[in-house]
Amino acid sequence: MTEDSPIDFLVALASLPYEQLPAKPLRLARQSLFDWLICGLAGKNEPVAQIIHTYAEAESGPLACASLFGGDMASPRLAALSNGTISHALDFDDTHFDHVGHLSVGIFPAVLALAEKDDLSVAQMSSAFLVGAEGAIRLGMVLGVSHYNCGFHQTATAGAFGATMAAGRIAGLDAEAQLRALSLCATFASGLKSQFGTMGKPLNAGLAAANGIEAVRLAQVGFSTARDGVFGPQGFVETHTDNPDLSALRSDVTNLSDFSFRFLSNRYKFHACCHGLHAMIEGLLDLRARHSFTADNVARLELRTAPRWLRVCDVKRPATGLEVKFSYVWLAGMVISDRATGDDRTYTDVLAADAGLSNLAARVEVLGDASVGDQQAEGTVFLRDGRSLPFRHDLAHPIPAEALRDRLRQKARAVLRDEAGPLLELADGIYDAPETVSARQLGALIRRRG
Amino acid sequence: MTEDSPIDFLVALASLPYEQLPAKPLRLARQSLFDWLICGLAGKNEPVAQIIHTYAEAESGPLACASLFGGDMASPRLAALSNGTISHALDFDDTHFDHVGHLSVGIFPAVLALAEKDDLSVAQMSSAFLVGAEGAIRLGMVLGVSHYNCGFHQTATAGAFGATMAAGRIAGLDAEAQLRALSLCATFASGLKSQFGTMGKPLNAGLAAANGIEAVRLAQVGFSTARDGVFGPQGFVETHTDNPDLSALRSDVTNLSDFSFRFLSNRYKFHACCHGLHAMIEGLLDLRARHSFTADNVARLELRTAPRWLRVCDVKRPATGLEVKFSYVWLAGMVISDRATGDDRTYTDVLAADAGLSNLAARVEVLGDASVGDQQAEGTVFLRDGRSLPFRHDLAHPIPAEALRDRLRQKARAVLRDEAGPLLELADGIYDAPETVSARQLGALIRRRG
Numbered sequence: 001m002t003e004d005s006p007i008d009f010l011v012a013l014a015s016l017p018y019e020q021l022p023a024k025p026l027r028l029a030r031q032s033l034f035d036w037l038i039c040g041l042a043g044k045n046e047p048v049a050q051i052i053h054t055y056a057e058a059e060s061g062p063l064a065c066a067s068l069f070g071g072d073m074a075s076p077r078l079a080a081l082s083n084g085t086i087s088h089a090l091d092f093d094d095t096h097f098d099h100v101g102h103l104s105v106g107i108f109p110a111v112l113a114l115a116e117k118d119d120l121s122v123a124q125m126s127s128a129f130l131v132g133a134e135g136a137i138r139l140g141m142v143l144g145v146s147h148y149n150c151g152f153h154q155t156a157t158a159g160a161f162g163a164t165m166a167a168g169r170i171a172g173l174d175a176e177a178q179l180r181a182l183s184l185c186a187t188f189a190s191g192l193k194s195q196f197g198t199m200g201k202p203l204n205a206g207l208a209a210a211n212g213i214e215a216v217r218l219a220q221v222g223f224s225t226a227r228d229g230v231f232g233p234q235g236f237v238e239t240h241t242d243n244p245d246l247s248a249l250r251s252d253v254t255n256l257s258d259f260s261f262r263f264l265s266n267r268y269k270f271h272a273c274c275h276g277l278h279a280m281i282e283g284l285l286d287l288r289a290r291h292s293f294t295a296d297n298v299a300r301l302e303l304r305t306a307p308r309w310l311r312v313c314d315v316k317r318p319a320t321g322l323e324v325k326f327s328y329v330w331l332a333g334m335v336i337s338d339r340a341t342g343d344d345r346t347y348t349d350v351l352a353a354d355a356g357l358s359n360l361a362a363r364v365e366v367l368g369d370a371s372v373g374d375q376q377a378e379g380t381v382f383l384r385d386g387r388s389l390p391f392r393h394d395l396a397h398p399i400p401a402e403a404l405r406d407r408l409r410q411k412a413r414a415v416l417r418d419e420a421g422p423l424l425e426l427a428d429g430i431y432d433a434p435e436t437v438s439a440r441q442l443g444a445l446i447r448r449r450g
Numbered sequence: 451m452t453e454d455s456p457i458d459f460l461v462a463l464a465s466l467p468y469e470q471l472p473a474k475p476l477r478l479a480r481q482s483l484f485d486w487l488i489c490g491l492a493g494k495n496e497p498v499a500q501i502i503h504t505y506a507e508a509e510s511g512p513l514a515c516a517s518l519f520g521g522d523m524a525s526p527r528l529a530a531l532s533n534g535t536i537s538h539a540l541d542f543d544d545t546h547f548d549h550v551g552h553l554s555v556g557i558f559p560a561v562l563a564l565a566e567k568d569d570l571s572v573a574q575m576s577s578a579f580l581v582g583a584e585g586a587i588r589l590g591m592v593l594g595v596s597h598y599n600c601g602f603h604q605t606a607t608a609g610a611f612g613a614t615m616a617a618g619r620i621a622g623l624d625a626e627a628q629l630r631a632l633s634l635c636a637t638f639a640s641g642l643k644s645q646f647g648t649m650g651k652p653l654n655a656g657l658a659a660a661n662g663i664e665a666v667r668l669a670q671v672g673f674s675t676a677r678d679g680v681f682g683p684q685g686f687v688e689t690h691t692d693n694p695d696l697s698a699l700r701s702d703v704t705n706l707s708d709f710s711f712r713f714l715s716n717r718y719k720f721h722a723c724c725h726g727l728h729a730m731i732e733g734l735l736d737l738r739a740r741h742s743f744t745a746d747n748v749a750r751l752e753l754r755t756a757p758r759w760l761r762v763c764d765v766k767r768p769a770t771g772l773e774v775k776f777s778y779v780w781l782a783g784m785v786i787s788d789r790a791t792g793d794d795r796t797y798t799d800v801l802a803a804d805a806g807l808s809n810l811a812a813r814v815e816v817l818g819d820a821s822v823g824d825q826q827a828e829g830t831v832f833l834r835d836g837r838s839l840p841f842r843h844d845l846a847h848p849i850p851a852e853a854l855r856d857r858l859r860q861k862a863r864a865v866l867r868d869e870a871g872p873l874l875e876l877a878d879g880i881y882d883a884p885e886t887v888s889a890r891q892l893g894a895l896i897r898r899r900g
Contacts, residue, residue, distance in 0.1 A: 005678060005681065006592075006678075006680070006681040006696060006699050006700075007629060007632055007633070007678045007680050007681050007682075008629070009699060009700060009703075009706075010585050010589070010611070010615060010632060010680070010699075011625050011628045011629050011632065012625075012706055013581050013584060013585055013615070013706065014581050014582070014585065014615035014616075014618055014619050014628050015619065015624075015625055015628065016581060016706060016707065018573070018574075018577050020706075020707040021577050021580060021581070022708075022711065024711075024714060024851075025580055025584075025711035025713050025714055026576060026577060026580055027851060027881070028713065028714060028716060028851075029576040029577070029579050029580040029583070029713070030572065030576045030880050030881055030884055031718075031851075031854055031855065031858060031881070032544055032553065032554045032558070032576075032579065032583070032716060032718075033554075033558060033572065033575065033576055033579065033880060034858050034862075034873075034877060034880055034881075035543065035544055035554060035718050035858055035861070036537055036543060036544075036554035036555065036558045037873055037892070037895065037896065038542075038858070038861055038862045038865055038866065038873065039537045039538070039540060039542050039543040039554070039555065040519040040533060040536055040537035040896055041519065041866055041869060041873065041895075041896065041898070042540055042542065042794065042865040042866055043519070043536045043537055043538070043539035043540045043542075043652075044519040044520035044536055044896075045520070046536070046539035046540065047649070049519065049520060049535070049536040049539050050520075051649070052531065052532045052535040052536060052653070052656065053518055053519070053520050053521075053522070053532050053536065056518060056524040056528035056529065056531060056532035057518070057522050057524060068503055068506060068507070069490040069491065069493070069494040069499065069503070070494035070495070070499060070500075070503050071503075072503070072507055074506040074507060078506035078507075079506065081502065081506060082502045082503050082506035083490060085499070085502040086490055086493045086494055086496070086499040086502060086503070087486055087489045087490035087493055088489070088493070089493035089496035089499050090489060090492055090493045090496065092488075092489050092492065092493075093485065093486060093489040094482055094485055094486075103482065104482045104483075104485060104486035104489070105486065105489065108482070108483060108486045122480065122483065123468070124468075125483065126476060126479040126480045126482075126483055127468050127471050127476060127479070129479050129482065129483065130471060130475055130476055130479040131463050131464050131466060131471075132464070133479070133482075134463060134475075135460050135463055135464065139460075142456075150684075150688075150689055151683075151684030151685070151688055151689040152689060153637075156637070161460070165460060165463070165464040166464075168464055169464050169465065174465075175461050175462075175465055178461045178464050178465065179457060179458070179461050182457055182460060182461065183457070183644075183650070184650060184653075186642055186644065187603075187606070187640060187641055187642045187644075187645050187650055187653065187654060187657065188640055188657065189640060190637060190638055190639060190640040191637055192636055192637045192676075192679065192684055192685065192686065192689060193684045194633075194636065194637075194676040194679050194682055194683060194684040194685045195637050195675060195676050195679065198674045198675045198676055199497070199501070199673050199674040199675065200633070200634060200637055200673070200674070200675040200676060200679070202493075203502070203634075203637065203668075203673070204637060206502065207637065207638065218653075223649050223650070223653070224648045224649040224650070225645060225648045225649065225650040226642075226644040226645050226648055226650060228455060228456075228457045228644075229642065229644050229645065229650070230456070230457050230460070231455065231456040231457050232457075232644055233601075233644060234600075234601030234642055234643045234644040235601070235642065235644045236642065238600075238601055239600055239601040239602060239642060246456060249456050249459060249460075250456075250459060253459075256459075256462055256463065256466060256470075257466065257470040258472075261472065261474075261475035263475050263478065263479070264474060264475055264478060266478060266482060268481075268482075268485050344492065401474075401477055401478075401481075404481055405481065408481060408484050408485055408488070411485070411488055412484075412488045415488055415492040416488065416491055416492055419491060423484075423487055423488065423491065427484060430480050430483060430484055431477070431480055431481070431484075434480055442487070445487065445491075446487065446490055446491065448491070
């Protein structure tokens with residue numbers, strides 16, 4: 001045995017040459033093949049067989065009715081998988097801290113994948129997204145931080161149920177079918193944090209959307225399932241957390257038609273770097289807007305942040321563009337010297353070697369302070385002219401709707417540059433007249449190459 | 451709030467009428483849509499985007515190259531999903547007690563789905579199945595009974611990794627790609643026991659096969675993933691069992707090319723009823739073969755079985771064909787009166803109302819006996835002519851290869867009746883000349899309608 005780790009053992013086993021496989025188990029394997037053929041041939045007229053067969057054929061057929069980011073169309077599940085993955089590739093999408101994850105990238109791909117065929121409106125799509133997002137948030141809260149800390153990725157797990165609710169609504173499932181879709185989703189839903197730092201992370205968002213689509217389509221064609229695969233015995237919650245908080249599902253809910261949507265605390269990214277840096281950046285941007293000073297005039301900058309971020313994004317001397325994304329001192333310098341932070345392409349290795357930023361970084365002091373919350377930052381800029389300017393920011397404070405609208409337009413321009421035009425043309429319709437913008441218009445938009 | 455249970459709450463939330471959705475979160479939902487479109491458009495040229503896009507297109511295209519039980523072809527993943535589900539529909543497939551699950555139905559569908567395109571041989575297919583089955587068994591042992599008892603279904607979970615190994619071998623993945631396929635599978639693998647008793651149970655077998663295919667295809671097109679998503683930190687094992695037994699992975703393995711395959715204790719079903727009845731049926735069949743007596747001559751039959759089965763399959767007065775499948779007294783009578791037990795279609799409601807069997811059942815006594823193992827049964831038939839004939843059987847004793855071959859042929863005839871012909875024609879090739887039988891021949895076989 002030279003295979004050191006368990007997974008290497010499995011790999012070595014899988015690649016054992018044919019000649020090294022002993023005759024006896026090989027013969028038994030062929031008997032298994034014969035037996036499997038019997039079982040499949042015998043089962044092919046069962047009700048479940050006819051249902052799954054219908055689904056497989058429909059999804060494989062020429063039914064490429066769902067647009068893909070980057071061009072072409074695919075089957076709904078595959079479009080959901082691909083669009084979820086692609087839209088999470090930059091990790092620049094929204095975050096919901098109670099949900100412990102990202103909502104749009106797991107749910108909108110499922111919504112659009114089913115909405116295009118019938119050319120539904122943005123009004124229909126966004127209401128489906130809203131109920132799915134709210135369900136995902138609340139299920140994420142039920143699963144709790146212990147689910148996340150154990151290694152599960154709520155974006156994928158709780159997200160799949162949100163995608164199911166949203167896609168089920170788009171598909172017009174009645175309550176009985178929606179219930180089955182959710183219970184089916186329970187046996188599909190998956191996604192692990194061990195994938196972080198690899199392509200597997202955005203894939204988890206695609207998985208949420210794809211699992212939602214598959215659960216809805218199987219419910220639609222008549223699959224039976226557990227009465228309650230989510231909260232019932234041996235259901236998703238029981239198997240996936242040691243410490244469920246069922247009260248979170250309906251907290252603040254006295255009446256379904258008049259309750260406080262947790263979705264309202266959804267947060268958006270405007271800077272293409274680690275979320276731990278955003279409160280500082282916003283605080284400094286606000287300071288820049290209120291006071292006039294040059295970068296040269298800065299004698300010292302003192303930042304106080306939640307201690308846990310020091311282990312995440314306090315790289316003192318970034319060597320690469322990627323490391324800049326995790327560096328308080330570099331980002332502080334970028335904001336003070338009026339450099340843009342909103343475009344992923346800004347974060348190059350050349351930026352990490354910038355002498356001016358290196359010079360500014362030396363004047364920035366980062367302190368952990370347990371009284372500062374995870375979403376907060378505070379500090380003081382000491383100027384050579386004697387002024388000391390305090391700043392603070394709390395990401396938990398919502399941005400007013402109009403301001404958010406402006407910032408998202410800016411984000412589109414910063415990130416998409418020349419390509420922003422077609423999206424910006426749809427913006428007023430999406431915001432103010434959602435019934436006039438159709439899923440196929442969005443499909444055409446995302447299929448644009450470039 | 452009239453929605454009583456948590457899942458009903460989610461269903462009610464999903465179906466809230468548009469007019470009842472408040473304006474504020476709806477507006478924010480549209481802002482999320484706008485933001486999501488930015489993220490997707492911005493991400494579409496990322497490496498991960500190009501990879502997932504390629505996969506989605508390929509799977510959606512006219513690449514329906516994999517046969518389905520019951521006719522037609524589909525994409526590989528969908529064929530795996532459908533064929534896995536269909537072949538587990540009757541629950542008449544093999545069982546591996548150490549794995550705690552069913553091997554063929556989760557792995558062969560993945561193998562065949564990829565083998566057809568290149569028309570590989572049964573020799574190649576069955577060796578791929580063998581290494582996948584062995585991997586699934588050993589991973590099932592690592593996850594252990596606590597994984598199963600908690601609510602996970604090894605057929606689906608450990609099975610997905612077996613399907614990945616087998617499909618990866620068929621696809622010709624090198625060790626580096628096979629490693630990635632296994633780590634990707636870790637974020638896909640799922641399947642819960644709460645689905646038992648519904649169509650969701652066979653679906654779990656299809657899921658294993660489908661997840662194996664998807665992991666392999668994504669590894670093949672270049673997806674990056676965790677270094678070790680299976681056994682590493684926050685990997686599948688850590689997140690899915692409290693009590694992993696890593697030693698089980700390599701127990702009895704001193705040298706990869708010469709170790710004892712646990713697969714050898716794979717067991718097959720010959721009776722279309724609950725596994726708890728099989729030891730009794732085999733013991734009585736053996737008794738019938740050695741002693742001549744008629745059903746009328748039976749004064750009393752005493753059966754001793756493992757106490758746990760009394761809660762599973764001791765229905766004293768079955769009302770339906772389904773209940774007959776869980777009735778010691780009915781099956782004892784069927785064997786004694788030479789009725790066939792191997793065809794699912796035998797188990798009708800008419801059979802449950804059979805007066806002769808009811809009469810015999812009254813003479814059968816079923817006793818729990820803690821000294822009798824789960825796979826064992828023993829007892830005595832007391833005849834009116836004064837003879838008392840003891841019987842016993844242990845399913846753990848392997849059936850010799852030739853005898854197994856005969857019994858599987860009998861099973862094919864019993865279950866498939868007139869349709870058995872085309873399968874039986876392939877039997878000698880599958881057993882004795884596996885390199886002469888091709889995947890496309892099997893594909894044509896399973897596509898047969900009827």
